[in-house]
Amino acid sequence: APPKLTLDNLRLIWVPLPPKRDEQQKIAHCLSSLDEVIGLQAKKVQALKQHKKGLMQQLFPAEGETTPRLRFPEFREAGAWEFIPLEAIAPLVNDRVQLKDISNVNYVSTENILQDFGGVAVANKLPTVNSVSSFQAGDVLLANIRPYLKKVWAANFSGGASNDVLVFRPRNSQGGQYVAHILKNNRFINYVMAGAKGVKMPRGDINSIKEYPVPIPPETTEQQKIAHCLSFLDEVIGLEAHKLDALKTHKKGLMQQLFPSLDEVQG
Numbered sequence: 404a405p406p407k408l409t410l411d412n413l414r415l416i417w418v419p420l421p422p423k424r425d426e427q428q429k430i431a432h433c434l435s436s437l438d439e440v441i442g443l444q445a446k447k448v449q450a451l452k453q454h455k456k457g458l459m460q461q462l463f464p465a466e467g468e469t470t471p472r473l474r475f476p477e478f479r480e481a482g483a484w485e486f487i488p489l490e491a492i493a494p495l496v497n498d499r500v501q502l503k504d505i506s507n508v509n510y511v512s513t514e515n516i517l518q519d520f521g522g523v524a525v526a527n528k529l530p531t532v533n534s535v536s537s538f539q540a541g542d543v544l545l546a547n548i549r550p551y552l553k554k555v556w557a558a559n560f561s562g563g564a565s566n567d568v569l570v571f572r573p574r575n576s577q578g579g580q581y582v583a584h585i586l587k588n589n590r591f592i593n594y595v596m597a598g599a600k601g602v603k604m605p606r607g608d609i610n611s612i613k614e615y616p617v618p619i620p621p622e623t624t625e626q627q628k629i630a631h632c633l634s635f636l637d638e639v640i641g642l643e644a645h646k647l648d649a650l651k652t653h654k655k656g657l658m659q660q661l662f663p664s665l666d667e668v669q670g
């Protein structure tokens with residue numbers, strides 16, 4: 404078990420102090436300025452995410468309504484939307500791929516799909532099975548354990564997925580982006596959770612998920628414009644999130660260089 408942080412342990416921690424007080428102040432000022440920049444960047448990313456969340460609530464019809472509150476000017480007279488079961492738009496696929504054809508880079512499980520619609524990370528390990536579910540670029544993947552974690556990813560490469568990852572394949576390749584935004588949506592997650600089974604490790608009910616009513620505008624061009632708008636916003640959020648990660652990495656590296664290591668202090 405890791406050691407507990409007690410008062411006695413705290414007293415044993417070595418604190419490196421530079422010989423001159425002005426050097427100490429300069430280091431503190433440098434790191435405080437960097438913390439400020441990191442804080443501002445974090446707020447920027449959060450504001451963009453909130454903007455997208457609000458925009459999505461208006462671009463799709465609200466509960467019980469057939470038209471959205473916000474519509475592109477050219478579609479304001481286009482009429483009511485219809486609701487079609489997810490299974491008819493993007494059915495679940497159960498294709499298989501041999502594990503020997505999969506690597507850590509293109510294996511997706513509930514562990515390496517990131518929360519809050521955050522994409523995927525490289526897998527730490529592969530399963531000990533002969534084959535896994537197959538997915539291809541354009542599919543939309545949902546980690547179906549604890550759906551409230553919002554682990555939904557629009558695949559931009561092909562690979563293999565674990566059994567607890569559902570693979571949806573849009574029937575119309577042009578509508579793939581639209582389906583991705585429908586599923587990367589709090590409304591869909593709330594729907595999945597409403598039908599989920601289990602307390603500690605809830606799983607979405609597959610039959611219920613297949614019946615999810617997907618809002619479809621009357622014109623394909625409106626559907627494409629909504630998808631393009633949200634995809635562009637995702638790109639902006641991704642770029643700003645990448646900047647935030649780079650700033651945090653820079654601070655970590657800077658601190659390693661600004662302070663001597665424990666060996667150097669004790670040596």
